[in-house]
Amino acid sequence: MxxxxxxxxxxxxxxxxxxxxxxxxxxxxxxxxxxxxxxxxxxxxxxxxxxxxxxxxxxxxxxxxxxxxxxxxxxxxxxxxxxxxxxxxxxxxxxxxxxxxxxxxxNISLTRTYRYKGILHHYQCMHCNYKFTKRMKGYEKRYVCVRCHSRFAYLGQSNESPYIDF
The missing domain is CATH 3.30.2010.10 (Metalloproteases ("zincins"), catalytic domain)
Incomplete structure (x- = not known):
């Protein structure tokens, strides 16, 4: 807990x-x-x-x-x-x-010891289907795909743990 x-x-x-x-x-x-x-x-x-x-x-x-x-x-x-x-x-x-x-x-941990635990937001390009995850919501409103310059679709959120600095 x-x-x-x-x-x-x-x-x-x-x-x-x-x-x-x-x-x-x-x-x-x-x-x-x-x-x-x-x-x-x-x-x-x-x-x-x-x-x-x-x-x-x-x-x-x-x-x-x-x-x-x-x-x-x-x-x-x-x-x-x-x-x-x-x-x-x-x-x-x-x-x-x-x-x-x-x-x-x-006896204190070094940088990059812990993994991020929290909410992740999933996105997908509407044209080339490129999928990725960000820790910020609203990415699809501000950015376009580098590969094909199309808009992103918001797929939802999850609680996952990618690697992160502190």
Whole structure:
């Protein structure tokens, strides 16, 4: 059974984790996004004119609604490691060995460990019958087939699990 986790609870976990393992104050926003479909979670740094204007951790609502608590917390902790290493001026990107070693020490999963669980929308080209799946509804209203430039038909939705980043 999947248990619901809200922003307040996630924030509590993030504050405790950051302080306990890195002695870093978690003083950035943490929000759950309805629009995030390409990732499970992300540590986002927004800049303007080479100056940081905002930092936040964003978690996918679809991911939270369709996964067990331990998976959600693992992804949250992964994003907190990004944030904490960034704050203490250590390599914090997914490809950095320092980041990977820190995850390993803390027994936290690497990027691309979990599969997406949630609603998928199925489409088919009305002319060449090309079939595909997207995590977004309304694709047929905005796009045409690359192969034959025809419109798409919406076939319906399902709960499947293709591979996805976080």
């Amino acid at each position: 999947v248990s619901k986790v809200d922003e307040k609870e996630l924030l509590k976990y993030a504050v405790t984790f950051s302080k306990k393992f890195f002695n870093v104050d978690f003083n950035i926003p943490l929000r759950i996004s309805n629009r995030m479909t390409a990732k499970l979670g992300a540590f986002v740094i927004k800049t303007r004119y080479n100056r940081v204007i905002n930092e936040e951790i964003v978690m996918s609502k679809s991911f939270i609604d369709n996964n067990p608590r331990h998976v959600i917390l693992d992804v949250l902790h992964h994003e907190c490691v990004h944030f904490c290493l960034y704050r203490i001026n250590k390599p914090y990107r997914d490809q950095d060995d320092y980041f990977k070693n820190t995850l390993k020490k803390l």
